[in-house]
Amino acid sequence: MGKAEESKDRANKGVKVTYNGLIVNIFLTVFKLIAGIIGQSAAMVADAAHSFSDLASDVVVILCFSYIKNPVDETHNYGHGKIETLSTAIVGSMLLVVVFFIASSSVEELLCFFRGDIIPRPAPIALIAAILSITSKELLYRYTLKVGKEIESPLIIANAWHHRSDALSSIGTMIGIGGAIFLGEKWRILDPLAAIFVSVLILKVAIDILKDSVSELIETSVDDKLKNEIFDTVSKVKGVKDYHTLRIRRIGNYYSMSLHILVDKSMTVKDAHDISYNVEEEIRKLLGPETIVTIHLEPYD
DSSP, rough: OOHHEEEEEEEHHHHHHHHHHHHHHHHHHHHHEEEEEEEOOHHHHHHHHHHHHHHHHHHHHHHHHHHHSSOSSOTTOOOHHHHHHHHHHHHHHHHHHHHHHHHHHHHHHHHHTTOOOOOOOOOHHHHHHHHHHHHHHHHHHHHHHHHHTTTTTTTHHHHHHHHHHHHEEEEEEEEHHHHHHSSSSSGGHHHHHHHHHHHHHHHHHHHOOOOOHHHHHOOOOOOHHHHHHHHHHHSSSOOEEEEEEEEEEETTTTTEEEEEEETTTOHHHHHHHHHHHHHHHHHHHHTTTEEEEEEEEEEEE
């Protein structure tokens, strides 16, 4: 399978898993919103908003993969991988928006509670919606994460964590709603407290996703461990006397790098070129077949 076919196959797998998530999220968003309104649960309404953000992120992912499956062209000499990185940052930003709405809504309810207002007792339908959400979103998280790792897509993995954050949100919601239903009027404060706790968990995931994607967008180099692996690989290629000036960056699910290698100054151009080719092949075995490698040859004295 050629690089173009591999890229297309990868994109198709990414779109398929995301479409499946989209269908689940449409159902959950509608059902949870209805359950939250009928069941008088602020936590469930916030949970519905979270599912809506999942739905929106699925749309972003699908649009992204419709572009990144395109091969290198005249306007994108290094491929379309940065579109995946940008989309990952968008998904992370969506999680931050979700955190803001969940936390603000819950804090407002807490303030009402401390002013002496009675928080409405949630209805059982809200609890049913929470249990359904936990089950379906945890299964969707595991399925999406598996595909994300298989195709080495930070975007799909980020979207998987979006599903997991919804499952965690629903766990907190379930605890809050269950306590509010079964423990009496004073314990109804558990509903907004659970929502705040969940927003903190989601915030951590969002920050981690944004940190990695922003680092990639501003061309941050890889860590020293990977650099040392590259140097170790290059040093084992026959004919390489020395090496220096490694520059490397990540572009979506692949890398672009350049490296200076030193070879015997008495070599023919063909022999030196063969060594350079072998270095490129060994690096691609380490980093992946789509890695863009530029080798600069220098004489070793």
